Amino acid sequence: MKLRKQGAVLVLVVALLGTGAAAAWANPPAKVVFFDSFTFDDTWTCPGITITQHNEERDTIVEFSPTKLQIQRHGVATLTANGKTLTSNFSARIFLDPTTTEVKVVGTVYNIQVPGRGNLLLDAGNVVIDLSTDPPTIRFSGPHQQLSGDVAGLCAYLAGP
Numbered sequence: 001m002k003l004r005k006q007g008a009v010l011v012l013v014v015a016l017l018g019t020g021a022a023a024a025w026a027n028p029p030a031k032v033v034f035f036d037s038f039t040f041d042d043t044w045t046c047p048g049i050t051i052t053q054h055n056e057e058r059d060t061i062v063e064f065s066p067t068k069l070q071i072q073r074h075g076v077a078t079l080t081a082n083g084k085t086l087t088s089n090f091s092a093r094i095f096l097d098p099t100t101t102e103v104k105v106v107g108t109v110y111n112i113q114v115p116g117r118g119n120l121l122l123d124a125g126n127v128v129i130d131l132s133t134d135p136p137t138i139r140f141s142g143p144h145q146q147l148s149g150d151v152a153g154l155c156a157y158l159a160g161p
Helices: 002-026 152-159
Strands: 030-042 051-065 068-081 084-096 102-114 118-130 137-141
Touching: 118 152
Parallel strands: none
Antiparallel strands: 030 051, 051 068, 068 084, 084 102, 102 118, 118 137
């Protein structure tokens, strides 16, 4: 009799787990992956220097629910100015909840290094932007040289011989 009860409990547990798994499987998050390639001229980072930036990236957009959207961006940015070429690998996630006014960015946006000179520009960590204020309120942690305007090293390198 004891074995029969244990068997019945086991069947019930398996049935409940199967029902939960079926429900989870029935509603996977909506996911879109696309590749993008674009170029623009940056005339604001280093006054007097036009930096042409070309991005090759893969973007993955996942909608977990009506209140949870995530965008994953991976790619390489190639920056050219004054005959010099630099690259930056980037990987960042953008978290959105359409019911709030905040956008959160986590990861590396810029990581430009030159052999023998080290980092010229590092913009990585967390950024939270509150769009309900004018201008938007920005809170960040981690080194954010591009965001904070600490671009002297990059500009000096691009301006030099």
